[in-house]
Each structure stands twice: as structure tokens, then as C-alpha cells.
């Protein structure tokens with residue numbers, strides 16, 4: 131099958147969050163399976179060009195109609211981990227992608243509406259007629275609309291569109307001028323059935339457009355799809371999703387085992403597997419040495435996370451003191467874009483600076499995160515909501531037992547050691563329901579008790595997780611099934 135991914139992020143080259151990992155992991159797995167995969171991305175000034183093999187200018191005659199201009203773009207081509215990637219570079223006084231940041235500008239909707247238009251224009255000019263175009267999050271939510279309403283008229287009648295929602299919290303709400311800029315008449319689209327935002331009168335909701343105009347809509351876990359459709363987590367798009375439920379489904383993300391595998395991980399001092407689990411404890415020793423923690427018979431509880439309200443910062447703080455009061459060690463690696471939260475954790479760090487059982491590392495450090503997963507006994511994820519979540523999947527692969535709140539992808543991947551309706555060999559962690567300190571303690575207490583008093587059972591729990599397959603193998607097949615389902619026969 132011929133598949134084109136259009137996205138705003140790609141792991142290794144331009145990454146802000148999990149979206150980048152999904153586009154990269156899925157594209158690579160589909161390529162390995164023999165599908166013809168191409169990825170179209172913006173050419174950011176901050177992208178890591180050294181990760182693109184053979185980056186060259188491939189097309190320099192792309193003129194994109196935009197508002198009352200024609201914007202000249204160059205298109206670069208190169209391989210990332212064997213996958214064909216195109217990077218669009220507009221030459222325009224607004225410098226859409228040369229601003230030192232991927233997101234965070236006031237005109238983000240304009241920037242990505244332009245990118246969506248340019249990607250389609252590039253496909254039209256170069257005669258690309260894939261079976262499926264796969265687009266992601268609000269940034270590329272206007273692609274299905276423009277394909278249906280504009281580009282089908284230019285002969286692009288073959289491609290079908292799959293739209294993936296990675297986080298419904300961000301919907302790309304903007305003004306109708308954005309439609310005018312990409313050549314659409316707002317009067318035709320500013321209706322409740324189409325793009326009108328359910329909350330703000332006269333606002334355009336780009337994600338809604340993605341849902342309405344695509345052939346299939348996915349989220350990054352089945353539980354998250356259920357939550358955004360039927361519980362209060364839909365951020366006002368629940369009724370749209372309910373209306374289109376016949377074309378909606380959840381596909382759990384995979385984890386890139388080329389990056390995350392304790393048997394071959396280049397960031398950790400001692401590699402190990404489910405059959406050599408004792409070697410993991412050498413990494414625990416290394417982690418303690420790195421953080422000046424004392425070497426004592428205690429479990430290490432870890433948090434590796436963005437520090438924001440989605441991730442349950444209040445509960446992370448509570449867990450820290452609960453762990454210390456119950457004979458455990460606690461390590462945290464995290465950053466926060468929120469100044470208040472950042473300050474709070476810096477204060478905590480100063481307060482606990484001399485504690486031999488605790489270390490807070492406030493920053494982003496990929497290599498260190500690998501050592502923490504390899505050297506800790508538990509990873510804590512008390513999220514308020516979690517579309518999929520990667521850290522629990524990493525924890526499972528590294529024999530680091532996840533303690534999580536039952537929401538989104540966490541509910542689909544972590545099964546409680548005591549209460550899950552699963553056979554014992556499938557149980558792999560601890561789960562709590564209520565987003566409060568009692569809920570958190572109910573799971574942590576059981577996990578800590580098991581670690582101290584039933585080491586043999588704990589080991590089984592670790593091995594159960596390590597043996598589960600959360601690679602891209604199954605999710606890629608799920609996407610292929612969806613592509614087959616929607617493609618024009």
C-alpha cells in the first residue's frame with residue numbers, strides 16, 4: 131500500500147511529545163513490512179538535520195496559493211531511519227518555521243494551515259496519489275477538508291484519509307480568516323455540522339474539521355476514545371465524536387524497541403533481559419551512585435515526566451513524601467513549562483537536597499531517563515488523563531513495575547496485581563481509580579508491601595511485564611487493517 135503521513139513532528143528530527151514517536155515508529159514499522167511510506171513535515175530551523183540521511187533539495191518549484199499571494203517553497207528530501215521524508219520550507223516574510231520553536235506562537239493555526247495546504251499542493255504537483263493519507267492532531271486537521279473540498283476537484287480522487295487524535299486538549303481553535311487564507315469560503319464551513327467551534331461562537335475548530343472530513347478517526351488507545359466520546363474528557367467535541375462513532379476507533383501506541391530495550395540499551399551500564407533480571411540491580415547501584423543515594427535494601431520509586439496538571443503534579447508531590455515515610459527511595463526527572471510548578475519543584479529540591487533517599491533532577495535528559503528506568507523498581511504515573519502514555523510501556527519493558535491511575539492508555543496496558551480480571555501471568559502493575567491521595571496510597575501501599583514482603587511474587591510481576599509485547603508489531607497491523615478498510619477498492 132502507498133501511505134503518506136503528514137505531521138508536525140517526527141522523533142529524532144523534530145520532537146515535542148508522543149506524537150513524534152508515533153509518526154516515526156508507525157512509519158518505520160510500515161516500511162519494514164514493505165509498504166511504500168512517505169512522510170511530509172515542515173522544515174523547521176530547529177530540526178536536527180544531522181539525523182536525516184542524504185538531505186538534499188528535491189523540488190524547488192512549489193508555489194502555494196495563500197491568501198492573495200503565491201508563496202514559493204523548497205522541498206527537501208532525505209531518509210530518517212530508512213523512511214523517506216520530505217521537508218517543506220516556505221520563503222515568506224512571516225517565517226513560519228524559522229522561529230527557534232516548533233509550537234508556542236500566536237499564529238500557530240495560520241502556520242499549520244499553511245503547512246497543510248503546502249503538503250497537498252506538493253502532492254498535487256508531484257503527482258502523488260497514495261492509497262491513504264494519515265494526518266495527526268489539529269495541526270494537520272485541515273488536510274481532509276481541503277482534500278475533499280478543493281483537491282478532489284483537481285483530480286486527487288484516490289486517497290482516503292485516516293485522522294489520529296493524540297490529545298484532544300489542543301484543538302486548534304482560531305478565527306475564520308484562517309479559512310480565507312487557504313482559499314476556502316468561511317460561509318460554507320461556519321456551521322455546527324462542519325467547523326464551528328461548540329464553545330466559542332464564530333470560532334473555527336480545526337480538530338473538528340479533521341473528524342468531520344476524514345474517512346476514519348483514531349485515538350492512541352481504545353480507552354481514551356471511549357473517554358473522550360462518552361465521559362467529560364471530550365473537551366466539547368464529544369457530541370461530534372458520538373455522531374461519527376461509526377468511523378472511530380482506538381489503536382494503542384507501540385514502543386520503539388530499537389530505542390527502548392534493556393538487552394541492547396546503549397545508555398545503561400549493564401544490559402539485561404527477563405532471564406537475567408539480577409543484572410538490573412547493578413543498574414540500581416549505578417543510579418544510586420549517580421544521584422548520591424545510599425545503598426540500602428529499599429525500593430526506588432521513579433517519576434519521569436513533564437510536570438503539569440495532566441500528569442498529576444499534586445499526587446507526584448504527595449507520593450514523594452509517602453515513599454520517604456514508608457522506607458523507600460524516590461527519584462524524579464522532569465521539567466515544567468509552568469513557572470509556578472517549576473518553582474514549587476525547585477523549592478522541594480532545595481528542601482530535600484541532603485536527603486540520602488531522594489533526588490530530584492529538574493531538566494530534560496534522554497540518557498539519564500534510560501538509567502532511571504533501568505535502575506528503579508517502580509515507575510509512578512498518577513495522570514489526570516493520559517491518551518496513551520509511553521513511560522508505563524518503558525517501565526514494563528525494563529522490569530520497572532508501573533503504579534498508575536486507571537485512565538486512557540494506562541488502563542489498557544497496566545493490570546493490577548491484586549484486582550485485575552486477568553490471569554496472573556498477565557498482571558503487571560498496580561492501578562488506582564480516584565484522583566486523590568487516598569487513591570494513590572491505596573496502590574502504593576500494596577506495591578511497597580509486595581516489594582518488601584513477597585520478593586518472589588514481585589519478581590514474577592516484573593517478568594510478566596518484561597515478556598509482554600508492546601512493540602509496533604500489533605499497532606501497525608491495526609492501522610493496516612484500518613487503511614484496508616477505508617481505501618478505495
Ligand code: ADP
Nearest residue numbers: 147148435436463464493494495499519520521
Ligand atoms: P507526553 O507525550 O504526554 O509527555 P508520554 O508518556 O506519552 O507523555 O511520553 C513522554 C516521553 O518523554 C517518554 O519517553 C519519557 O521518558 C520522556 N520524558 C518526559 N520527561 C522527560 C525528561 N525530563 N527527560 C527525559 N525524558 C523525558
